[in-house]
Amino acid sequence: MAEAISDGCPDCAGQLLELCDELLARASDFPDPGEFIGLVAARLTAIGLPILRLAAGGELLHPTVEGMGWRWRPSTGVEALMMERRESWDVEEWIKSPIRHLIETGGQSIQLPTDDDRLAAQFPILAELRQEGVTEYLLFTERVRGALRITVDNDVWVSFAHGGRFRIDQATAKGLGRIASILVLIIQANAALVTVRTLLSVYLGDDAAQKVLDGNVLRGRADPISAVIWYSDLADFTKITDEKPPKGVLALLNDYAATISDELARHGGNVLKFTGDGILAVFQQDDGAARALAAVDDTRRVVAQLNERRAQRGAPTTSVYVALHHGELLYGNFGSTTRMDFTVLGQAVNQVARIAALSRSLDQPVILSEAFALAAPAERHRLVSLGRYALRGVTRPQNLFTLDPTA
Known part of the structure; x- marks a missing residue:
């Protein structure tokens, strides 16, 4: 009972x-x-x-x-x-x-x-x-x-x-x-x-977020750093935005941004900013150059896999251009008293953007600066010269490199 x-x-x-x-x-x-x-x-x-x-x-x-x-x-x-x-x-x-x-x-x-x-x-x-x-x-x-x-x-x-x-x-x-x-x-x-x-x-990235939580919230407070700088953007993005509806463009941006950002994070890259279809990131480790090149290899591989998945469902596909540079930067708070950004500033940021802009005219998916090549002596066997080029806003021509597909 x-x-x-x-x-x-x-x-x-x-x-x-x-x-x-x-x-x-x-x-x-x-x-x-x-x-x-x-x-x-x-x-x-x-x-x-x-x-x-x-x-x-x-x-x-x-x-x-x-x-x-x-x-x-x-x-x-x-x-x-x-x-x-x-x-x-x-x-x-x-x-x-x-x-x-x-x-x-x-x-x-x-x-x-x-x-x-x-x-x-x-x-x-x-x-x-x-x-x-x-x-x-x-x-x-x-x-x-x-x-x-x-x-x-x-x-x-x-x-x-x-x-x-x-x-x-x-x-x-x-x-x-x-x-x-x-x-x-x-x-x-x-x-x-x-x-x-x-x-x-x-919104800031793990590294910048931790610095803010540690108390770095003063406008104009920035630390000098030496880093490998990554800048990437998508091929034919302007054409895609002209031909596709906004929701389709947004879905494309999300797919590629997530794929590229995940690879950068996996290799120790710190994503600082999305600029439309562009991504700015830095590698601050001693082996940052090797990490950045490994990220390039794996990013191109996973983007190719993403393209296969998108093509199967009839979605537009694209490829990624990558520029790598090495230089001195200021890393910290910049902006007004009511709206600040935690990012990097310096001539090296401008230079990597100028290098990335040459990707289309040189028809090269990956372009590396002379400063990057000097910072990556162990990877020098993988690099092949593209010659010297004048960069807008830079006083002297720069030796540029790409990856040797046979290396």
Whole structure:
């Protein structure tokens, strides 16, 4: 015979208030939400709430991730969850989710027994939880407003699933709601930090973003560096923009920018700027010249693979021109008091752009400067001279090189 379900958790309400005080004392430290959720689960179990699953999450302002979350179980501990950004969330798991139900109805909490077949049909997660021994599921959602809001509809949710032979009474549910509000604060604070770091990295690049986070935010503050400079752009891009609709051009730019940028990052290149179809990057390592040449080889290979995929679906294709140079640069903040850019400046930047402009007239996909050749003695056997050329704005003609296809 099934064990009877009683009402209430003995003495839980008072102990939950004490737990809220403990959690609030630690909230100002903004610890990792996963650690915090593990602490909450352990404390709830200790006071007589046999928690079998505690989960929480919220939305992120991120180009590829819709939201982040954490799920604790006794057998696995805390698991971090990442929800990839999708064009639509019409999958059944989300459509029949209690979280979606609360968000769309404007509710703030829901308390669901898992042994109700009617409710399990409406919310399939209840059947899953029942198989894990859960008897009751409590969910709290909160729409963050004011200064802590990150996205337009900034919803954060917290759920508790317990396996006790009792129903949560009103006082205990209120206490769990207060704990949920504390977790919302922790999650939102963490989301704000993740958002800041992510957006700085996405818009500035990892290296520049870290320098900004380390305190380099003063206008005109720049450090001298010696680096290999990469400048690349796409062949026939003007023609493509004339012949294709804007959405098709944008899709093309995204495809090639992602492919080239990924290869640069894989070889240690730091992408600083996108200029239409152009990409400016630097290699600051001691072996930067070798890394840059390896990036050229692999970029041409992956662009060829991209062209095959795009051609199969009837999309326009192109190729990439690359210029490599070596020189002294200033790396830091430039701009106005209200709008700054973290990038590189110097004559070497102008020169690499002038070299790249010769790619079409010389019909060479890769052109290397004399300064780059001097900085790459170990790679000299791969280079073949193109002769001396006058560069606009540069006082003396430059020896230029390309890659010897037979080397």
